[in-house]
Amino acid sequence: MIDRKSKIENIKGEIPMADNTRRERDLILAPNEHAYILDETKGNIVNYVGPHKTSLANTDQPVVFNATTKRFERCNLEQAIQPFGIAPEGWYVMLKNPAKDGKPPTPGTANSLPPLDIGKKVNIPGPVSFAPWPGQMIRVIQGHHLRSNQYLIVRVYDEDGAKANWGKAVIKKAIISDPQATPIELDIKPEDAAQELTMGKLLVIKGTGVSFYIPPTGIEVVPDKTGRYIQDAVTLERLEYCTLLDESGNKRYIIGPDVVFPEPTETFVEKNGLRKFRAIELNEISGLYVKVIAPYSEDGKEYKIGEELFITGKDQMIYFPRPEHAIIRYSDKEVNYAVAIPAGEARYVLNRTTGQITLKRGPCMFLPDPRKEVIARRVIEPKLIELWFPGNTEALEYNQRLMSLIRKEKGEFVMDDDVRQMYQEESKVAKLASGKRTEGEFVGDAFNRKQSFSQPRTITLDTKYEGAVGINVWTGYAVLVISKLGERKVVVGPQTYLLEYDETLHVTELSTGTPKAETRLFKTVYLRVLNNKISDIVTAETRDLCEVNILVSYRVNFDGDPIKWFNVENYVKFLTDHMRSRLRHEIRQHGIETFYMNAIRIVRDTVLGIPTETSKRPGAFFEENNMRIYDVEVLSVDIENESISNLLVDAQHTTVQQTLEISAERKKLEVIQQKEDIKQQISKAEALTQVLATSLQTEQVNQQSTLNMARLNAEFQIKNKDLDNKLSDQKTLDAIHISELDRKQKSNDLELTYEQQRLNQRIQELKSHVEAIVNKAGAISPQLISALQAFSDKALAEKMAQSMSPLAIMGGKSIADVFSQLVKGTILEQVLDKQEN
DSSP: OOOHHHHHHHHTTSOOOHHHHHHHTEEEEOTTEEEEEEETTTOOEEEEESSEEEEOOTTEEEEEEETTTTEEEEOOHHHHEEEOEEEOTTEEEEEESOBTTOOOOOTTSEEEOOOBOTTOEEEEESSEEEOOOTTOEEEEEEOEEOOTTEEEEEEESOHHHHHHHGGGOEEEEOOOSOGGGOOSGGGOOGGGHHHHOOTTOEEEEETTTEEEEEOOTTEEEOOOTTSOSSEEOEEEOTTEEEEEEETTSOEEEEESSEEEOOOTTEEEOOBTTBSEEEOEEOOTTEEEEEEEOSOEEETTEEEOTTOEEEEETTTOSEEOOOTTEEEOOBTTBOEEEOEEEOTTOEEEEEETTTOOEEEEESSEEEOOOTTTEEEEEOOOOHHHHHHHSTTOHHHHHHHHHHHHHHHHHTOSSEEHHHHHHHHHHHHHHHHHHHTOOOTTSOOSOOOOOOSSOOOOOOOOOOOTTTSOOEEEEOTTEEEEEEETTSOEEEEESSEEEEOOTTEEEOOEEEEETTTTEEEEEEEESOEEOSSEEEEEEEEEEOTTSOEEEEEEEEEEEEOSOGGGTTSSSOHHHHHHHHHHHHHHHHHTTSOHHHHHHTHHHHHHHHHHOOOOSSSOOOOEEETTTTEEEEEEEEEEEEESOHHHHHHHHHHHHHHHHHHHHHHHHHHHHHHHHHHHHHHHHHHHHHHHHHHHHHHHHHHHHHHHHHHHHHHHHHHHHHHHHHHHHHHHTHHHHHHHHHHHHHHHHHHHHHHHHHHHHHHHHHHHHHHHHHHHHHHHHTTSOHHHHHHHHHHHHHHHHHHHHHHHHHHHHHHTSOHHHHHHHHSTTSHHHHHHHHHHO
16 A cells, blocks of 8 residues: 555656556545646636545645745645635634625535635624635634633724624623623624724723623634734733833833723833732831922822932822822932931931032931932041951941942942942842842742741841941040141040041141150050050169169059040150259269169159149140159169179169168167066056955945944844833733743752752762772872873874964964963973973
8 A cells, every 4th residue: 555655656656557547637526625726728716525536637736825924835635625615603703705605605616716815804603604715714612701801902893894794793791790790892883883893992891791692704813922813801800900002102100009001002110020019018117208209289289290209108108109290219219218217326417419428327217208319328438447346357347348449339439228238249149159049030929837936036236337437435545536628626534435427536646665766656546544554664874874764654544625635646755855954964963873872752753743731743744635643663674884883783783682681770779678667567566456456345345334334224223123112011921031041040949959969969970980080090100100191292292283283374383382381380391391301
């Protein structure tokens, strides 16, 4: 079986077989098919419409019509077979170059080409099916179904056809209750079509009034840029608006809620692919900079072209654009926001009309009026940065960036917005380099769910370099502020001073080194006004031409009017030169030995003055700059001549040694004196204690005597009373006493009688006992009696001595005297006399 490719090759001149050739020349058309055949002998094109079969002659050539080039192109037979143009229900056919009689080719026959209206175009609504004539172009288009927020733009391409066929359009009205949604073309009645429909006129078919539309002949639907016929209207919510731009250049702003259909000559203004935008929200710390581009009046006030307005939240909380306004942007920023100025800081504000720069101090939220106010930043030269902020490399780098920005912009001032834009561009470049998403990549509704809790809203203020230049003056320091107008102001610390834009700090050059010299100068803007310390070496000659070097340290304060403090450019050199002159003069009056011994006193008296009994040293005061030396320290005194120095040192050593010896003796004397003083104090204390004790005893005796006298007086009084009582009772007492005496006499007599009887009885017993003893003693020899008597006498004497020793001590006599006196008149007296003899 021979395929289609082989057939085409045979047609192009290859040597075909006889059967294939006959089969290629047979044209067989099914229903809804047609083919164009060119008679090469006459140039006529015949339209064969199926169902049909015919055999083609050798001079018959199949062709197709190219709608782009508007030419008939030769092809093979299969390519020449084309389908009918079929438009079902709800579709329509746009036919170009219709037949003058309006009839299509007859099916099942060969149709010769009738006269055509070349350049004409008709719309044929479906359902319809026909074969086009050669040279005709057809396009089957679906009918246009519209929603309430969609619309069509139609154009009159044939004025006569539109007028004649206006009422033949296929239109299905939308079921809606709002009469205002009726489309414009529905109001054009057929009788009014002659006046309304003109060539090229554009009409809008709105979905609010028409739900389905097929245009009549003379009317075509205009597609958008993407080729779509149906276009979407803009649905606006509250606080939304859209902008319509007319072909005339005028703009129209529509505020929601609304469904916006443009006029035929209008288009939606888009930005970043969006056609609707949010209204601009304003508050008391934000505003819009607006220029009037068309005159208008509002609230009884006339606004002229070119007038500039600054609309803040105080005037209008929600701003919708209007045709008479054009927003003036700086660095793509529409809304101007206030700047937070904390306490102790400020901003430089440039007046655009006068050129004056003022200082706006905090704390406040400052919203500059862009019509006349611009926040500026001050650029400080690198040399001044090193003086004002020593060691602050960050401030130096920041000001270098500002200087590069000035060179780039070729201006005189650095605006705050320019600096912010520079930082934003750098941040944007950094984000792109890191591959992070930038803002604006996604536009639409979204839910962003965080993985942590939502923290309270916070604001971070970093105003380190955004505000005015602030100078922190420390305690004990001062700076001189000079303006370009020549005004001078001294700022004494501790405080922070904000410099005006035209103000700078006075630079002071100070001598350095020891001794102070002008070869090395130290530049600074800070003056130490309290407890300043300046050291120097003074070289001088004594009266005997010995050169000495004195290392001194001055303590300096600045008093009085601060404006005079900066009158002397190099106050260090000024002070040291003056003090050197005074010290040299004074040292010249003393010999080396005297000066060396009294160097500190001489220097302090010369510099500070001599103190009085009622006042301290006055110090050295300089009227030129109100500088006062309130103290001086002599750190060292050096003699240039080494031999003299050694002699003085040796003499000093000798003196010190002698002084130490004297000091030791003095200390010894002091120790002895202190010891004796202590002994005297002890004796005095003891005597005083005795006196006090005696006085206390005397007082006690006096008190006891007084007490005894009181007792005696009381007893005497009691006795007197008793005697008085007894005297009054004497008679009774006498009787009682006599009775008592009688009783006692009788009792004593009785006792005496009893005792006499007992005594008589005892005497009888003794007598009996003595007689017995005598009888026993008669049996004892005289020698034994003498020995026993001697032994008993001796023992008795010892016992008597022991017993009478306390009596002898108390009487101040010997024991023998006491004993002799006791035994006097007894037998023992004789024994004692024998012992003494």
